[in-house]
Amino acid sequence: MSKHHDELDEKAPPKGGFSRRGFFRGVGVTSGALGSAILGEQEADAAQAAGAKIGPGAVPVSLNINGKVHNINVEPRVTLLDACRNHLDITGAKRVCDRGTCGACTMIANGKVIYSCTVLAVDAQGKQIQTIEGIAAAARPHPLSTAFVNNDGQQCGYCTPGFVMAAKGLLDKNPSPTYDQVKAGLGGNLCRCGTYVGVRKAVLEAAKAMKGAKNA
Amino acid sequence: MQAFEYANPTSLKEALGMLSSQWGEADILAGGTDLLSLMKEYIHTPKRVINIKGIKELGGITKTAAGLRIGATATLDELTESAAVRTEYPSLHQAAMGVSSPQIRNMGTVGGDLCQRPRCWYFRQGYGILGQEKGKSLVPDGENRYHAIFPKSQAYFVNASSLAPALIALGAKVKIAGPNGNRELRVEELFVVPSSNAARELALAPNEILTEIVVPSARGVKNATYEVRQKEALDWPLVTASVAIRMKGSSVASAKVVLGHVGPTPVVATAAEQMLTGKSLTQDVATEAGKSALDGAQPLNGNAYKVQLARVAVKRALLEAAKARG
Structure with a gap:
């Protein structure tokens, strides 16, 4: 079971370890890229090939x-x-x-x-x-956040940040969506409390509020 | 997931040199929407992951007079946004839109859609591609409501690709690069029935990369895809039907009818294709073609409902195609 706990995996020392050597290997990627301008083409290729594989230990x-x-x-x-x-x-x-x-x-x-x-x-x-x-300007909620509150777009709230971001992605692309476009645009997000109706209303309200200001 | 070495090659040659001749050693990362889940479940435990998105020649969608060239790492979003695809290949556009999560369309690639592993829950729980325990498949007496209605030998999983039926109906090919050069396959030849529980369902070697998809011109070809999902939102299809029809006057000169998610490979419905030839695309003819397409279906104890869904999908795809210009 513990094998499936990624958090444990991540903390466990990886095969090969988080070593000084691994760190330097990682740094080599950056220095290789920087260095390519002054190296001959062949040397640059060799440097990139050497730095092309990183990990499995921690890398920058x-x-x-x-x-x-x-x-x-x-x-x-x-x-x-x-x-x-x-x-x-x-x-x-x-x-x-x-x-x-x-x-x-x-x-x-x-x-x-x-x-x-x-x-x-x-x-x-x-x-x-x-x-x-x-997404919000300093000390002021984003119109989408306000609209979610106004329309009961959340119950437990755990899915809400994802819905707000999906809605923002939709409105950035299509500032005046129809109800069906909102529904389709949020097709990649689930809410187990079932707040979909409120969420869709909120997105339509935010679209109106944001008219003329793409990212208020 | 298990720790791995990560590589970010910028050329195809470099990437090919990093692959292994053994399955399980290295995995190719494109959109990652399937691979990362497989790795989190320890179904794939590669020692090396090779990101191919940095290889420019594998990207992009280009329309020429001869047809359409789709780079393997072109995203489903790029496919749905392409005006050329929407006008000449509506069946491809509709199939890509069936992947009904904007996030997956933005991340997932066309090559990845073809190469994704099956969704069979026995496979995903570690019972192998044929879902076997002690050499016997768990599917026929198990939970099989989403499984094959056209099983082949011991393979009861269904091919998971959303685009494959449309690509097959349109006569598309895939280009494959390997250590000994390049080769081409018709899309239907890419999918095979695995010979054992540890075998693969793709006709690719572990050190090959699918580089691009080439679709011939569909001018004069009426084409459409109809997909049935359990949910309106993100889900894999229960069944898909893709059709491509050449007309002569008001009757069908030739037809391609391909079903997805009904068998371990997409199923070409030859009987329906023959039945349609010479007919007009009326409601009755479309209904009849749907029946023909499902002749010989062998549903399991929990998925007979898919037979009727597939009949209707064929009928609706044909009626949609009849409306399309082409």
Whole structure:
């Protein structure tokens, strides 16, 4: 059973270990990329090939989340969601099914909604990632958040951050959706309390409130 | 999931050099929507994971006079956003929209849709691709409501691809790169019935990469996909029917009818195709074709309902195609 507890896995020393050598190997990726400009083409290729395989121990990972760059050391098997929740204290996105089905972990990467539980952190580097923490202006809730409150768009609230992010992804692409488009646009998110009707109303209300201000 | 070494090659050659000639050693990562789940369940425990999204030549969708070239790492979202796909290949557009989660469409790739492993819950619980215990399949006497109605030998799982039926009906091919060069397969040849509980359901070697999908021009071909799901939202299909019809005047010159999620490989409904030839696409003819397509179905004790769903899917796909230009 404990084998299926990823949290334990992640903390357990990996095969090959988190060693000084592993760390330097990881650093080699960055220095290889920087160095390629001044190396001959053949040497650059060799440097890249040498640095192309990383892990299984912890490696340096750089994530751009809500406009801020975070540098952490995690194993390649750590997902974007777990990197945020367990290493960066960015806990708005929730870990529910952890299998790319329920949508509670929804984030936006380069303008597209994604399941952060099903993306490796190491694979999310170089992307502009937005989480629920990053959508509101200072001291003012995002119109979507307000609309969720106004329309009873949540009961237990655990799926809500994912729904808000999925809705934001939808409205960024289609600022004036129809009811059916809202329904289809939220097809990747589940709410076991069954607040779908309130959620859809909230998204339509937010769309009206946001007219002319894409990201208020 | 088990720890692994991660590689991020930028060329196909580099990626091919990182694969192993043994299954289970290395896995190819594209969208990750299936692979990460398989790894979390310890169904796949690769020592190395090779991300192929950094290989530029594997991406993109291009329309030429000869047809459509879809890079293996093009996402389902790119496919649904393509105007060329929507106008000339509505069956592909409809099939991709059937993957009804925007998140999965943004992440999942066309190559990944074809190469994803079956959803059979015995397989996903570690009983192997044929779902066997002590050499005997657990499916016929077990929970089989989503399983095959056209089983083949001991294989009761269903092929999970949403796009395969449409691609087969449209006559598409896949290109495959390996250590000894490139080869091509018709999409229907990509799927095979596994010979043992440890074998694979794809005609790919462990050191090969599916690089692109080539769909011939569908000008003058009426095509459509009709999918039945348990939920309106994200779910795999219960059954899918894809059709591609060439007309001569008001009657059918030739028809392709392909069923998905009814057998371990997509099922080409030859009897329905022959029955349609020379007929007009009326409601009665479409209903009759649906019946023909399901001749010979062998449902299990819990999935006879899928026979009727598939009949209706064929009928509705044909009537949708009849409306389409082409």
